[in-house]
Amino acid sequence: MSTDLMPNRYRPGESDLPRRESDLIARRDEVLGASYRLQYRRPVHFVRGEGMWLYDPDGRAYLDFYNNVPSLGHCHPEVNAAMAEQAGRISANTRYLEPKLIDYAERLVDTFPSELDRVVFTCTGSESNDLALRIARFASGNEGVIVSSYAYHGTSAAVAAVSPNLGDAVKLSPFVRMVSLPGPAGVPESQAADFFAAQVRAAIVDLNRRGIGVAALLIDSIFSSDGVWVDPPGFIARGVAAVREAGGLVIADEVQPGFGRTGAHMWGFERHRIVPDLATLGKPMGNGFPIGAVVGRKAPMEQFGATARYSNTFAGNTVGIATADAVLTILQRDQIPQKALAMSQRLRAGLEKIAQQPYGVRAIRNAGLFFGIDIGREGAPAASRRAMALDVVNAMRDDGVLVSTTGANEDSLKVRPPLVCQAEHVDLFLAAMERALIRVAG
Numbered sequence: 334m335s336t337d338l339m340p341n342r343y344r345p346g347e348s349d350l351p352r353r354e355s356d357l358i359a360r361r362d363e364v365l366g367a368s369y370r371l372q373y374r375r376p377v378h379f380v381r382g383e384g385m386w387l388y389d390p391d392g393r394a395y396l397d398f399y400n401n402v403p404s405l406g407h408c409h410p411e412v413n414a415a416m417a418e419q420a421g422r423i424s425a426n427t428r429y430l431e432p433k434l435i436d437y438a439e440r441l442v443d444t445f446p447s448e449l450d451r452v453v454f455t456c457t458g459s460e461s462n463d464l465a466l467r468i469a470r471f472a473s474g475n476e477g478v479i480v481s482s483y484a485y486h487g488t489s490a491a492v493a494a495v496s497p498n499l500g501d502a503v504k505l506s507p508f509v510r511m512v513s514l515p516g517p518a519g520v521p522e523s524q525a526a527d528f529f530a531a532q533v534r535a536a537i538v539d540l541n542r543r544g545i546g547v548a549a550l551l552i553d554s555i556f557s558s559d560g561v562w563v564d565p566p567g568f569i570a571r572g573v574a575a576v577r578e579a580g581g582l583v584i585a586d587e588v589q590p591g592f593g594r595t596g597a598h599m600w601g602f603e604r605h606r607i608v609p610d611l612a613t614l615g616k617p618m619g620n621g622f623p624i625g626a627v628v629g630r631k632a633p634m635e636q637f638g639a640t641a642r643y644s645n646t647f648a649g650n651t652v653g654i655a656t657a658d659a660v661l662t663i664l665q666r667d668q669i670p671q672k673a674l675a676m677s678q679r680l681r682a683g684l685e686k687i688a689q690q691p692y693g694v695r696a697i698r699n700a701g702l703f704f705g706i707d708i709g710r711e712g713a714p715a716a717s718r719r720a721m722a723l724d725v726v727n728a729m730r731d732d733g734v735l736v737s738t739t740g741a742n743e744d745s746l747k748v749r750p751p752l753v754c755q756a757e758h759v760d761l762f763l764a765a766m767e768r769a770l771i772r773v774a775g
Contacts, residue, residue, distance in 0.1 A: 340719065340723055340738065340743045341372060341373060341374075341723055341726055341727070341737055341738055341743070345358075350375065350376070353378075353390070354376060354378055357378070358371070358376065372737065373726070373727055373730045374727045374730075375727070375730065375731070377389065377395065377730065377735070378390060379395070381408070382397075382403070382407025382408050383406075383407055383408055384406040384407060384408075384409075384751075384753060385397055385406055385407075385750065385751055385753065385754055385755075385758050386407070387407065387735070393733065394733065395730075395733050395734065395735055396733060396734045396735065396758060396761055396762060396765075397735050397750065397751065398734060398735060398736050398748050398749075398750040398754075398758075398762050399735045399736045399737050399747065399748070399749060399750070400735070400749075400750075400751065401589060401594065401617055401703075401749040401750075401751070402616045402617055402620075402621045403617075403620050403621045403751055404592055404593075404594070404617040404620055404660070404664075404751060404752050405620050405660060405663055405664070405669070405751065405752065405753055406751040406752075406753040407751070409620055409663070409753075411659055411663060412619075412620045412622075412656060412659045412660055412663070414659075415655045415656055415658065415659035416622060416652060416655060416656045416659075418655070419651055419652045419654075419655035419656075420652050422651075423651060424650055424651055424652045425650065425651050426646050426647070426648075426649065426650055427454065427648070427649040427650075431651055431654075433651060433654050433655060433658065434649060434651070434654050436658070437654050437657060437658045437661070438452050440658070440661055441626065441628065441657075441661065442628060444599050444600070444661075445599075445600065445612065445628055446603075446608045448608050448630055449608070449609075449612060449628050449629055449630060450630070450631055451628070451629055451630070451631050451634040451635075452626050452627065452628045452629075453626065453627045453629075453634070453643060453648075454624065454625070454626050454645075454648040454649030454653075454654075455624075455625040455626060455627065455645060455648045456623045456624060456625060456645065456647050456648050456653075457487070457615055457616060457623055457625050458486075458487055458586070458588035458613060458614070458615025458616065458625050459486075459487030459488045459489045459492055459615075460487075460489065460625055460645070460648070461487075461588070461613035461614055461615060461625040461626060461627050462486045462487045462489075462491075462492045462551070462584070462586060462613050463487065463489045463491045463492050464613075464627050464643060465549070465551075465584045465611045465613050465627050465629075466478065466491055466492070466495070466548070466549060466551070466584070467491075467637065467641070467643075468582075468611060468627070468629065468633050468634065468636075468637040469548045469549035469581070469582040469584060469610070469611065469633070470548040470549075471633075471636060471637045471640075471641060472582060472632070472633035472636045472637060473546065473547070473548045473549070473580050473581055473582060474546070474580075475540075475545065475546030475547055475548040475580060475581065476508040476545050476546065476548055477508050477509070477510065477536075477537075477540035477545040477546055477547045477548055477549075477581075478495050478506070478508060478509050478510070478547075478548055478549050478550075478551055479509075479510050479511075479512055479533060479536045479537075479540075479547065479549070479550045479551070479576065479581075480495050480496075480497065480509060480510075480511055480512070480550075480551050480552070481511065481512060481513075481514055481552060481553075481556055481559050482497060482511040482512065482513050482514065482517075482559065482741070483497055483498050483558050483559045483560070483740070483741045484496055484497055484498060484511075484551070484552075484553065484556075484558055484559065485498035485499065485553075485557075485558040486551060486553070486586055494506035494509065495509045495551060497511055498558045508540075508545050508548075510536035510539060510540060511536075512529070512532035512533055512535075512536055512572075513528075513532055514529070514556060514559055514562050515528040515529055515562075515568060516560070516562035516564070516698075517559060517560060517562060517740075517741065522564060522565045522568075525564075525565055525568040526565075526567070526568045526569075526570065526571050527571075529568055529569055529571070529572045530571035530572045530574075530575060532572070533550065533571075533572035533575050533576060534572075534575050537575060537576065537579045537581075541579070546579075546580065546581075547576055547579045547580065547581035548581055548582065549576070549581050549582045549583070549584050550572065550573060550576040550581060550582075550583050550584065551584045551586060552569065552583075552584070552585060552586060553586040553588070553589060553590065553601075554569070554585055554586075554587070554590050554600075554601035554602045554604065554605055555589060555590035555594075555595070555601050555700055555703055557589045557590070557703065557705075557739060557747070557749075558739060558740075559739075559740065559741070560698075560705050560707075560739055560740030560741070560745045561698050561699070561700075561703060561704065561705025561739060561740075561745065561747065562698065562705070563604075563698055563699065563700040563703075563705075564698065566604050566605055566606070567605050567606050567607075568605070569605050569607065570605060570606060570607050573607050573609075582609075582610040582611060582633060583607070583609040583610050583611075584609060584610065584611045584612070584613060585600070585601065585602040585607075585609035585611070585612045585613070586613050587600055587601055587602070587612050587613060587614055588613060588614060588615035588616075588617070588625070589601075589617075589703070589749070590602075590604075590700070590703065591612075591614055591617065591618075592614075592617050592618065592660075592664060592752075593664055593669055593670030593673060593701075593752060594617075594670075594673070594700075594701055594702060594703055594749070594752065595670075595700040595701035595702075595703065596670055596671070596673045596674025596677050596700070596701030596702065597670075597674055597701065598670075599670065600612065601700070604700060610629060610630050610633060611627055611628070611629040611630070611633070612627070612628045612629065613625070613626075613627055614626045614627075614628065617660075618657050618660065619653055619656040619657045619660060620656065620660050622652075622653055622656040622657070623647075623653070624648075624649075624653035624654070624656065624657050625648075664752075669752050669753065670701070670752070672752075672753075673701055673702045673752040673754075674701055674702075676702060676754050676755070676756070676758075676759055677699060677701045677702045677704075679756060679759050680699075680702070680704065680748075680759045680762070680763070681697065681699060681704075683759065683760070683763040684697045684704070684706065684763070684766075685697065687763065687766065687767050687770065690767075690770075691774070692767075692770035692771065692774045693708060693709055693710045693713075693721060693770065693773075693774050694706060694707070694708065694770070695707040695708070695709060695710070695711055702749060702750060702752060702754070703748075703749045704746070704747075704748035704749070705739060705740070705745045705746070705747065705748075706745060706746040706748060707744060707745050708721050708722035708725055708744055708745065708746060709721045709722065709744050715742050715744070718742060718744035719738075719742050719743050719744045721744070721773055721774075722738050722743065722744040722745065722746060723738065723743070724769075724773040725746065725766070725769045725770060725773050726738060726746065728768070728769035728772050728773055729765050729766060729769045732765045732768060732769065733765070734761070734762055734765040734766070736748050748762075750762075
């Protein structure tokens with residue numbers, strides 16, 4: 334496992350930078366907290382975005398195949414217009430009657446299975462997961478939380494404590510239990526469901542034995558931080574059932590797989606043929622505007638709401654609702670998930686051709702337009718695979734294409750372009766990746 338909290342980052346002295354960027358970094362270091370990191374060995378400096386593209390001060394265009402937050406592409410004109418129009422009228426909160434809030438809430442829950450018919454708005458995915466944990470703990474009467482072994486669920490104190498991805502310096506809650514995934518453990522797909530269920534049951538036994546009990550299984554259904562382990566569909570279902578039998582709730586973290594990212598389904602959990610008790614949403618909901626939500630079953634929502642107060646002034650504000658409504662309208666009207674699925678098939682076919690070459694692509698995993706691509710030759714040491722993946726990422730950055738890494742060893746490329754990518758963008762990406770692999774492997 335990599336011990337670097339962000340291996341794909343700028344380190345002073347490792348790159349010669351133009352005066353403009355080096356001066357900006359110096360000013361940044363004098364005023365920003367030390368927890369900030371700049372991505373890539375040579376940091377990128379952008380002044381505007383449009384669709385699939387980001388532009389630096391000199392007008393050079395970079396193809397964005399990494400940023401899932403602007404799900405409809407950077408600066409989508411229709412989304413921006415809805416945001417500006419509402420901001421020009423009124424920005425109010427949920428304590429006042431507002432028809433658009435109700436209209437959007439109804440439209441949003443209609444995209445979920447009928448069991449999930451209540452929504453509470455937040456500002457970010459972190460807030461959504463934080464609130465979902467509060468609801469689950471209140472409804473279950475228990476404290477324990479089960480997560481995957483390299484999960485990331487946000488930055489608040491509560492969700493950082495259930496996010497092993499954040500590194501050893503961020504201490505996990507004594508109430509959290511980590512479970513291994515079958516893919517990284519090398520378990521065949523035919524045994525994946527048994528393996529995952531056994532891991533979850535063992536965690537439940539330990540939590541119960543220590544008098545903690547299980548409040549929730551909290552999962553990102555695409556397991557993005559673990560390395561994008563998506564198959565076989567449904568392998569989590571028996572683990573989900575075990576948690577419910579133990580009195581816990583199931584929380585589907587849909588910040589990354591949601592809103593059509595997987596192509597065939599609006600929500601990532603649908604691919605696994607489960608219905609969670611709570612689903613959490615984040616900034617892709619507003620194409621980057623800070624809005625999120627918890628969508629859930631009526632019973633736990635009412636249990637929590639009857640006796641506990643959740644007052645979040647900015648959450649569900651009218652500007653955010655107008656923005657999110659525009660995003661949902663475009664997703665549905667323009668059949669964005671279906672088009673994204675077609676592009677994912679084109680991308681997968683191109684990657685499989687590249688993998689036939691002796692460049693060091695070990696495996697390709699995806700659900701829709703979310704890919705994990707393992708880099709490094711079979712049998713190579715972990716450090717060598719990680720170094721090669723980082724070299725590929727930075728070679729692609731120099732070639733004007735943006736991706737990053739994921740997984741415990743950071744040797745998998747994380748590829749998740751905005752859902753509006755077209756065939757020409759896929760082909761540009763594939764060409765850049767092949768050039769980078771030739772450059773690094775050769």
